[in-house]
Amino acid sequence: MAQINRIHLSNNKDKTVLKKIKDIFMKNIVTIIFLVLCLIGIELSGLPIFFVVSELVTRLTRNSFLVLSLIIPVLAGMGLNFSIVIGAMAGQIAIIAVTHWGVTGIWGFLLCVVLSFPFALFFGYLTGKLLNKTKGQEMIASMILGFFANGLYQLTFLFLVGTVIPMKNDVLILSHGVGVRNTIDLSGGLESTGIKYALDEIWKFPIFYIIIILCGLVLLYFGIKLAVDIIKYRRGNKKPFMNNCVKYIFNITVCLILLVVSILIMTGDSSLSMINLPMITAFVIVILCLFNTLIVKTKLGQDFRTVGQDKHIAKVSGINVDKVRVLAIIISTVLAAWGQLIFLQNIGTLNTYGSHEQIGMFSIAALLIGGASVSKATVGQAILGTVLFHTLFIVSPLAGRNLFGDAQIGEFFRAFVVYGVIGISLGLHAWRKRVELKNKLRT
């Protein structure tokens, strides 16, 4: 057996630096391609950097929560959960009810959160049950389920409201008394009627101050770690320093660059210093990030991962596979419902029959761009993907117009980007997997 060991080890050793770089490139090919596309798009669109960054901050806080809600089902091996549109519907049901009752502001928002929870729980449970019957085809099943649920949703709000469900509201209901209006204003005129900016407006703070503070904290952290390792190095334990050396240098350099740039922006008279970050929304998103990271380290998270890796083995070792999968979908659906609330409170108008429709596609496209695949997704990928996707989204109409000289082309470009992204990144992931397999055979 020692023999086998030795062969095994010697195989791992002979990897040159060039090959390592190539490996890194291959592993992140999807993200790299879209990063390049983003840069080209920014250049072509000719948009001022202030506009791009401020739009991006808004969109990042608006969409991240939804994208993050996709992670747990991926972990549990159920692929990309297209059925988060159903969660979004639960959120919208709550919003319509709360707007009808006239509860506004943060209290209205919190009521929405409470109210959407049981709906999302129930919908998620049903979705999970269905996906357990369609093992291996979760992605297409959840997508079609989303379309089907949309039909039920339309039936409810076009026909049942005002007939079966008693509801009298001149603002929300169509003039003949049946069905909810197509658009619902969540802000209202002089007097606020909805939950617009309920979360965002609580506390805003210039984003570059926050970057400066964060960079300072990270620098402090790495500085202490580096110091500890250097002391260990002096005492003869060279291992930790040698292992982490490159990591430290890289992280500290990045932080320093960010710090200097931010300080320059804040002290100069650049308009960028005016960009504010909605602190509470950001805080909620950070909590969700932490939740997604920490849950992996719990018993439940380990169950998710086990089921995701191999359902059969999980079953044999006594894990209730179906229950774990239903739980994953329930969590995802509930998070999606809340994500939709955050999304809509930022947009300020509810498109009753349309707001939820594209949520699934957009969030999944964002996650995929970040380098996630149907079997692996992390918080970092979700955030990075949201940034890249929405940059592309912001600049592509103008870039398209500048390139082809037609405003219509610009709109077409957006749709093209979304669906193109999903197609290309799924394709690239499949291709990468094959290359990896080939390389594996070679070594």
Next chain:
Amino acid sequence: MTQEYTLQMKDISKVFFNNKVLNSVNLNVKSGEIHALLGENGAGKSTLMNILFGMPVIHSTGGFEGEVIIDGKRVDIKSPKESLDLGIGMVHQEFMLIPGFSITENIKLNRETTKNNLLSRVFSSKLKTLDTKSMNRDARECLDTLGMDVNEKSKIAGLPIGHMQFVEIAREIDKRNIKLLVFDEPTAVLAESEADNLLNAMKTLADTGIAILFITHRLDEVMQVADNITILRDGEVVSLKQKEQTSVSELAELMVGRRIEGIMNSNKDEKSFDDKEIILKIRNLRVSMRGEQVKGINLDVRKGEILGIGGLAGQGKIGIANGIMGLYPTQGEIYLEDKKLELNNPKESIKNGIGFVSEDRKGIGLLLDSSIELNIAMTAMQMQNKFIIKLLPFTQMNKGKIRKHALKMIKDLDIRCRGPHQMTKRLSGGNQQKVCIARALTLNPDILLVSEPTRGIDVGAKKLVLDLLVKLNNQLGMTIVMTSSELGELRSVCSRIAIISEGKLEGILMPTDSDVDFGLMMSGEYHKINRGEAL
């Protein structure tokens, strides 16, 4: 008296769809005993184990009759979880390991050590944090018990097969309450040297008082470790023997139920092939196949012979055939009747009349979800445009021709199946192997490379497969290069046996040469002094 047995299964009967697969079977295992359970495929071993583990398949088909008694108490096991709670563990034939997880995570699968945190106190115990440190410590302990020096944090993917088996065992012994450990053909996928390690580990475990139920096909291993032996045939207990009172040949006879002639083949006359032309010439062959590196081999294969390639696992014998077929990166020179073969190109190898039966039957040997006939015809369709109707510019499978050919092959090779349309994954190991051979034969090869043809199949089927190879050689004059870890079968069918050690050719022996020579060559001692590589 009941108290002394860890496990008693009394009068177990089970009917599957009006088909009685178990008929009042009794099985008794004491603590600290290694009890072997023998039987051909289909004798009812797996069904018996499924009952013991409360697998859903048993209860969804109407349950079973009889009683299971553990430590003198009658138990009713309804799910695998309950059997785990009772202290029954299983080491599976196909590894129940998750490749993406570390060794620790696999050992602790669904039995993770957890700590309380704020959230778990408030909500549910499911949210408890994993205690990675103590998990790693426990895993280390188990690995040490088994004498394994691998890092417990390394991933399963990439470990040699022998190590994976040990991780499986480590997982079972980590269960503190473990009383009975079932080994389901643990050595089937291991080479002899790895198997020896395993058997030693089994003995160590038995000494600690764990009862062991050992299911296997390898009779010599049974004789090596077992205390008592229960033999099943056609769902009934044929015999219960003590090791001291029996012998390998008696066991084989009881198991198969028909007298098998000694593995040594009688119809092999001592033909010499030295004067025959060389059909395959290998010069300085280097193959980089993980765990089976070939480091420069020169070998001549003469027309019409069966050349055996033997050696211990990990020494490179498997790599040779894979290299010739171009499946792994290869260097060197290969001549087919003086024509140089293009390397690293499987298509070229097949075109030049080399047929290959892979050692990885389920992985690359078969399309498991396709029918027998499609499996047989597949390569010929791809490579030689056989069985294809051309409707310019479209091509269609010639289903009639395929069916006819498949039926002929099924008859010729005696493939036991429900028909040519049956999926290959439903076949037993021996029959799957025959389908692989049938596919290679369909190409009308000049040379047939067969790797590990008897791996994971039972004694009866083994003999059939070996007989088939001999028949092909005798009747069709086909040159066969057979790679196998089992020296016995090489010696029974081959005319010459090349022994590979450390990726190099150690020497070529006649089957009639002495055991001592074989033993020395296998361990690489034979030429060591000559090569100046003495340790």
